[in-house]
Amino acid sequence: MLFWQAPSFSDYPDFFRYHHREAGRVTVEWDSAESILFAYGYDPVTVAGTGITMWEFGAELTLRTGQEIDAWMKSDPARPVMHFSPIRQWMNDPNGLCKIGEDWHLFYQLHPASTEWGPMHWGHATSTDLFNWTHLPVFLHPEQNLWRLGATGGAFSGNAFKDRDGERMFFYTERLPAYDLFKGYREIQKLARLGQTALHPIGSETVIATRPVDDGVEHDFRDPKVWWDETTGAYRMVLGAALHGDPAVLLYGSDKLTDWTYLGPIYRAPTHYRENGARAVECPDFFSLDGKWVMVMGFVGYTEPSTGRHNLLFAQVGDFVDDTFVPDTEELQVLDFGTDFYAMQSFRADGRQIAMAWLFNWEDRKPPGSPYSGEMSLPRELRLDAAGRLLMQPVRELEATWELEPLAIAGDGGYRLEDAPFDLRLTGDLDQTTIVAAEGKDVTFEIVVSHGSVAIRLPHDNGKISYRAQYVSATDLRIVHDRGIIEVFVDNGAICGTRRTYQSVAPDRITVESQAQVTLFERRAVQQPRSVGAAA
Numbered sequence: 001m002l003f004w005q006a007p008s009f010s011d012y013p014d015f016f017r018y019h020h021r022e023a024g025r026v027t028v029e030w031d032s033a034e035s036i037l038f039a040y041g042y043d044p045v046t047v048a049g050t051g052i053t054m055w056e057f058g059a060e061l062t063l064r065t066g067q068e069i070d071a072w073m074k075s076d077p078a079r080p081v082m083h084f085s086p087i088r089q090w091m092n093d094p095n096g097l098c099k100i101g102e103d104w105h106l107f108y109q110l111h112p113a114s115t116e117w118g119p120m121h122w123g124h125a126t127s128t129d130l131f132n133w134t135h136l137p138v139f140l141h142p143e144q145n146l147w148r149l150g151a152t153g154g155a156f157s158g159n160a161f162k163d164r165d166g167e168r169m170f171f172y173t174e175r176l177p178a179y180d181l182f183k184g185y186r187e188i189q190k191l192a193r194l195g196q197t198a199l200h201p202i203g204s205e206t207v208i209a210t211r212p213v214d215d216g217v218e219h220d221f222r223d224p225k226v227w228w229d230e231t232t233g234a235y236r237m238v239l240g241a242a243l244h245g246d247p248a249v250l251l252y253g254s255d256k257l258t259d260w261t262y263l264g265p266i267y268r269a270p271t272h273y274r275e276n277g278a279r280a281v282e283c284p285d286f287f288s289l290d291g292k293w294v295m296v297m298g299f300v301g302y303t304e305p306s307t308g309r310h311n312l313l314f315a316q317v318g319d320f321v322d323d324t325f326v327p328d329t330e331e332l333q334v335l336d337f338g339t340d341f342y343a344m345q346s347f348r349a350d351g352r353q354i355a356m357a358w359l360f361n362w363e364d365r366k367p368p369g370s371p372y373s374g375e376m377s378l379p380r381e382l383r384l385d386a387a388g389r390l391l392m393q394p395v396r397e398l399e400a401t402w403e404l405e406p407l408a409i410a411g412d413g414g415y416r417l418e419d420a421p422f423d424l425r426l427t428g429d430l431d432q433t434t435i436v437a438a439e440g441k442d443v444t445f446e447i448v449v450s451h452g453s454v455a456i457r458l459p460h461d462n463g464k465i466s467y468r469a470q471y472v473s474a475t476d477l478r479i480v481h482d483r484g485i486i487e488v489f490v491d492n493g494a495i496c497g498t499r500r501t502y503q504s505v506a507p508d509r510i511t512v513e514s515q516a517q518v519t520l521f522e523r524r525a526v527q528q529p530r531s532v533g534a535a536a
């Protein structure tokens with residue numbers, strides 16, 4: 001009996017869903033494996049535990065679930081092993097981060113039809129330890145078939161939120177069909193409530209349909225973050241935008257979560273940013289931490305004249321009084337001097353402020369043929385120090401899931417590396433430190449500390465962009481490396497730099513010249529017991 005058939009695939013991607021409501025064997029036939037871009041199956045009753053089953057069409061149909069997906073992902077020698085990446089296709093920003101019961105939920109911007117950015121969906125994965133992930137069905141789809149329209153847009157970034165009654169929901173942006181990447185589009189804000197199972201939203205409604213055009217807000221109007229504000233006794237939302245061309249963060253207020261009032265801008269960037277290319281704020285994050293309020297923003301389009309860097313994330317610390325953000329200093333803290341750390345999203349859970357970011361800056365791409373693009377940073381815990389600087393450090397769960405194994409220095413003054421993540425720590429006088437990781441004769445990366453400045457260099461850097469940061473009196477430096485992801489933490493995490501290289505990802509040797517004390521660890525995965533699901 002024929003249950004379901006797509007007679008032919010069209011010139012543009014289409015999304016099909018089929019529910020098989022009978023028990024027994026099913027025969028699947030196909031005649032064009034290449035036209036199936038992303039396929040998965042699942043049993044709604046068990047998928048939360050087992051994860052989806054990926055359907056890989058070739059000469060045969062290969063089904064992979066749970067550990068089989070993990071093993072397939074690990075078989076790619078170019079894929080980082082400690083950092084989250086999507087099974088297939090394009091990923092960008094982390095979205096909707098939250099903890100429900102014992103499960104951490106990570107949603108992310110996903111384009112399931114290719115390894116390039118395109119019509120946006122929300123991918124979804126869960127974990128009990130923030131490092132081992134179970135891949136779940138796509139959570140949000142664009143409102144319309146944007147591929148067919150030849151348009152982009154869709155379910156853009158947003159946050160998870162729990163209201164005063166404990167109801168879990170998500171606020172996100174829908175970019176309506178867009179025919180230009182930089183202007184003339186329309187962005188609306190939507191609310192998706194979460195069903196019992198946390199697998200699908202049980203409805204999605206528009207809560208802000210128009211932007212404050214008369215106040216000078218142009219097409220950029222996105223990436224909501226919502227919270228319950230104790231002092232005003234009402235809900236508050238920030239949105240990334242531009243105000244008369246200056247990157248800005250807008251504040252909205254609501255009593256019911258379904259209708260929102262514009263309360264005005266709470267941040268407007270100095271003209272310097274607009275003059276150097278910044279078009280808008282993206283992914284504003286605003287949260288209270290250690291008695292203060294912290295604003296984190298990406299300025300899309302901005303190039304820093306003194307270094308040539310773009311894709312920078314900035315933080316500012318201050319107070320939030322009467323719906324006004326009063327920064328302690330006008331200066332913005334550069335959150336990552338390496339610039340491969342963008343669209344950071346943080347959330348509160350277990351008494352900690354935890355964040356993840358997308359490791360990408362549009363300078364470089366994975367080599368052609370990769371089944372996916374995009375990785376997340378290590379989950380990080382955020383703190384403030386006495387000087388009011390935002391500190392970031394890998395979360396403590398890293399220690400329980402990836403054990404440290406000390407490495408001894410080899411006779412020639414270098415360390416031999418296996419193809420495993422490593423964690424290098426220096427304490428003491430950092431000045432005149434040079435760290436070189438190499439794969440055979442090829443340098444993977446170089447870190448140089450000299451006269452109060454720390455820099456990460458990749459061999460293919462052309463000198464036009466300088467990835468460095470100044471520090472005043474640091475005595476600690478830590479580097480975590482995982483298959484071409486280099487995350488640097490200096491001065492307790494007040495200075496962080498992340499870079500992603502795709503050229504050389506498995507250094508076999510590292511040399512450290514330094515007056516500081518050096519310890520090098522390899523990280524070994526602690527085997528987690530995990531259920532393997534039955535194929536769908």
Ligand code: FRU
Pocket residue numbers: 092093109120156157158173222223282283343
């Ligand atoms: C940041 C961003 C967001 C937007 C999303 C679209 O990387 O541009 O502003 O919501 O990505 O994928």
